[in-house]
Structures are given as C-alpha cells and as structure tokens.
Amino acid sequence: MLLIDEIRGRLAEVFALRKYAIDHVHHGTVACAAATPAALGGTADQIESAIGMAVAHYVPFRAIRAGHQLSDSKGASAALAAEAAVMCARRALAGFLGPRDVFRNPLAIYRLNQRCPMARARSTSNSAWRGDAFAINAMHFKLGLYEHQSAGALQSLVDLFGAHPPWRRISTASPGFACESTSPRIRSSPIRPSGPRRRGNRPITRLPFILARTLLKAREAAGRGSPLGWESVMLLPDDYADAMIASRDVKRLIERIEIEHGGAEYGSALPEGIPTSVAIDHARLGALGGGLISFPLGHARSDAARTAAVVELKFARLVSGAVADPAALRQRIRVAGRTPDEIAELYAFAIQGLDAG
Numbered sequence: 001m002l003l004i005d006e007i008r009g010r011l012a013e014v015f016a017l018r019k020y021a022i023d024h025v026h027h028g029t030v031a032c033a034a035a036t037p038a039a040l041g042g043t044a045d046q047i048e049s050a051i052g053m054a055v056a057h058y059v060p061f062r063a064i065r066a067g068h069q070l071s072d073s074k075g076a077s078a079a080l081a082a083e084a085a086v087m088c089a090r091r092a093l094a095g096f097l098g099p100r101d102v103f104r105n106p107l108a109i110y111r112l113n114q115r116c117p118m119a120r121a122r123s124t125s126n127s128a129w130r131g132d133a134f135a136i137n138a139m140h141f142k143l144g145l146y147e148h149q150s151a152g153a154l155q156s157l158v159d160l161f162g163a164h165p166p167w168r169r170i171s172t173a174s175p176g177f178a179c180e181s182t183s184p185r186i187r188s189s190p191i192r193p194s195g196p197r198r199r200g201n202r203p204i205t206r207l208p209f210i211l212a213r214t215l216l217k218a219r220e221a222a223g224r225g226s227p228l229g230w231e232s233v234m235l236l237p238d239d240y241a242d243a244m245i246a247s248r249d250v251k252r253l254i255e256r257i258e259i260e261h262g263g264a265e266y267g268s269a270l271p272e273g274i275p276t277s278v279a280i281d282h283a284r285l286g287a288l289g290g291g292l293i294s295f296p297l298g299h300a301r302s303d304a305a306r307t308a309a310v311v312e313l314k315f316a317r318l319v320s321g322a323v324a325d326p327a328a329l330r331q332r333i334r335v336a337g338r339t340p341d342e343i344a345e346l347y348a349f350a351i352q353g354l355d356a357g
Contacts, residue, residue, distance in 0.1 A: 002136065003038070007031035009135030015110060022109065023060040025081040030054060032085030042093050050089040052098030058084040059109055138272075141298040143310045144234040150210045152276025153186055154233070155296030157214055160280065160289040161228035185258045185279045186211065211278070212253040213239050230297060230310050236317055262292075269294045272301075322351050 011027040018024060033054040037047045060081060064074050073080065092098060102108050146154065186207065214233050221232035244250065262275060269275035273294030280288045295301040297310065316326040323329045333346055 003035045004028065004031040005139065006134055006136045007034055009139060013135060018062065020109070021062045023062050023064060023077060023081075025078045026059055028078055029058060029060075029081040029085045032082045033088050036086050036089035037093055040089070040093060042089070046092040048100060048102075049096065049098035050085070050092035052100060052102040053088040053091065053096070054085050054098075055102045055108060056099050058088070138300045140274075140300055141307055141311050143230050143298045143307070143314060145237065145240065146210045146235050147206050149274065149276075150207050151296040151298060152274040152293040153207065153211055153278050154214055155293045156276060156278035156289055156291065157211070157218070158229055158233065158297075159291070159293070160278065161218060164285065164288055185260060185281070186276065207259065208254045208257045209245070209250065210235065211257060212250045213244060215253060216247075216249055231313060234310075234314060234317065266292070274299065322353070323349065324352065 008027045008031045011030060012024070015027075017026055030051055033050040034047055036042075037050050042050070058081070060077060064071065064077055088098065099105060099108075103110055105111060140148070140151070142148065142151070144154075213235060217233045217235070217239065218228050221228055226232045238244070262277070266275035269292075274296060275292060275294050276296075277292045278289055282288055297303065298307050312330070315330055319326045319329060329349060332349065335343060335346070338346075
C-alpha cells in the first residue's frame with residue numbers, strides 16, 4: 001500500500017493527468033499494476049507487462065466526473081482502476097505479454113501530449129522535499145469527509161472560531177446566525193471565480209456546501225457547549241445525507257457565500273500549500289478572519305502529532321456504527337510486526353448489522 005502511494009505521488013509530480021482530461025485514478029492503475037506482481041514474486045518483465053497492459057487498455061477519462069452528475073462509477077473510480085490493474089497483473093504472472101516501454105512508446109497517452117515526462121519520475125521529486133526524498137512524505141491527511149481543496153477553508157474557519165471567543169456566545173444565543181447574519185467570502189488560487197450563473201445556490205456545489213455545513217455544525221456544537229475545533233466540526237457521512245443536502249439552512253447560507261480568486265499571492269503557494277482564506281462579515285461581530293492558510297492541519301507541513309490525534313478520532317467515528325470496539329479494531333489492523341498469516345486475516349472481524357453468513 002505504501003509502494004502504491006509512493007508511485008502515485010511520483011507520477012503525479014511529473015504528469016498532470018487532469019490537464020489532458022484523464023482521470024487522476026489512472027496513476028493508481030499504474031501503481032497497482034507495478035505493486036501487485038512485485039508483491040506476488042513477479043519478475044521485472046512481468047511487472048512491465050502488467051503496467052503496459054494497464055496503460056494501453058485501461059485509461060479512464062474525466063467523463064465520469066463531468067458537471068454536477070453523481071454516479072456509482074464516480075465514487076468507485078479508484079477501485080475500478082485498481083481492479084483493472086490487478087487483472088493485468090494476474091495475466092502478466094500467467095505469461096501474458098503486454099506492450100513494452102509504455103512510458104516512451106510514441107503512441108502511448110503520455111507521448112501524445114508531451115515529450116517523455118515519465119523518465120524524470122525515476123530520480124527527481126518535485127515535492128517540498130527535493131531529491132531522493134519519498135513523495136509520500138509530502139502527502140496529506142483529510143480530517144473528515146471533504147474534498148482536498150477545502151482543507152484550507154475549513155482550517156480558516158477553525159482558526160476563526162478560536163480567535164474570536166464571542167463567536168460561540170453569538171452562535172448559541174442566535175440560532176439563525178449561520179443563515180441570516182453571516183456572509184462568508186472564500187479566496188483561493190485553485191478555485192475559479194464562481195458567480196451566480198456558474199454556481200447559484202445549489203448544494204451540490206462542493207466547496208460552498210462543505211463550508212455551509214461546517215458553519216451549521218459549529219452552531220450545533222456551540223449549542224451543546226462544545227469547543228469549536230476540528231473535533232466538533234468534523235464532517236462525517238451523516239453531513240451528506242439527503243436531508244442535509246436539501247436543508248433550507250444550507251441553501252440560504254450558500255446564497256451568501258462568495259468565492260474569489262486569490263491571485264498571485266495565493267498562486268505562489270502552490271503546489272506545496274493549499275492557499276485559502278475565509279473572511280466572514282457578521283451582523284453583530286463585524287469582519288472576521290481572512291488570513292491566508294497554506295498548510296492546514298493534516299497537511300504534510302502541519303503539526304504531525306495533532307494531525308495523528310484527529311485522524312485517530314476520524315477513524316473511530318467512521319467505524320463506530322459498524323464495529324463494537326473501534327479502539328480494538330485500530331490496534332488489530334496495525335501491520336507492524338505482523339506475520340503473513342496475521343496479515344491475511346487483517347480484515348476478518350465482525351461487522352455489526354450484517355448476517356453471520
């Protein structure tokens with residue numbers, strides 16, 4: 001699993017798939033096609049055949065993510081990519097020969113768009129850690145369920161809650177604070193300006209929905225007397241339930257959200273950071289926040305111990321409805337020091353709510 005992530009990271013550094021409308025899970029296809037035969041004792045030639053087949057026959061395009069459509073294939077795209085890669089690996093291990101030297105093949109997807117970029121992936125990392133450092137060291141954790149680009153905006157909100165103690169009193173005393181009294185403005189480099197014609201107030205627009213739901217969740221936490229931090233505003237599956245998406249409060253808050261391009265200052269923080277800021281114009285508290293966030297918690301350059309603690313909490317919350325003891329499960333699936341037989345039984349645990357058969 002570490003090898004797959006490392007290969008994906010190195011490939012992403014030298015070839016931007018989205019630029020050519022190829023879905024980003026394709027790098028995962030290549031990585032799985034390399035790691036699977038390697039793990040099963042395959043030779044270098046068999047690994048090359050597996051990769052060649054995966055690249056030549058199974059390239060997903062971003063049609064699966066076009067517009068606002070939702071589909072099972074969109075959510076399962078990474079799994080479908082891995083499935084194709086494992087199939088290629090099995091064929092290669094059985095003696096099936098795939099195309100050779102697919103990264104330099106003049107008719108492969110990479111050469112059709114630019115000159116042999118993959119050769120650089122073997123020796124150079126373009127991440128914040130240059131040279132021979134592992135790309136995996138520059139990867140990030142999500143502290144809840146949200147798209148990666150939203151992390152800076154969420155961190156900006158968490159910082160805002162902590163920097164303005166009156167926020168909690170206002171949010172508790174005024175149940176409508178997040179709808180009638182609050183107008184957030186998001187500035188970010190990766191996000192293009194989103195005017196009414198492009199966005200409107202539809203909850204399926206991801207970043208505005210994520211921000212709106214987080215603000216409403218902060219109101220709920222304040223009403224319970226909980227501190228307003230990552231632990232209390234962490235987005236979970238229930239936050240994306242049909243009732244939440246159709247919520248009038250969410251829609252009214254989305255109407256008040258403005259998204260602006262941050263310009264050169266924000267662009268200069270890419271790709272190492274996730275440059276975003278959120279400023280809130282509040283009817284009673286005035287202008288709040290607005291500071292640039294480049295390295296939110298969960299980022300490779302953020303507080304590692306604090307990130308680990310929130311990731312552990314995320315794990316516990318996500319599995320709590322399916323297993324009796326999340327802490328015991330967390331300890332069970334740690335792989336350090338495990339024997340091959342124990343690894344084979346890694347996921348052999350009871351799931352609540354499923355029939356014994």
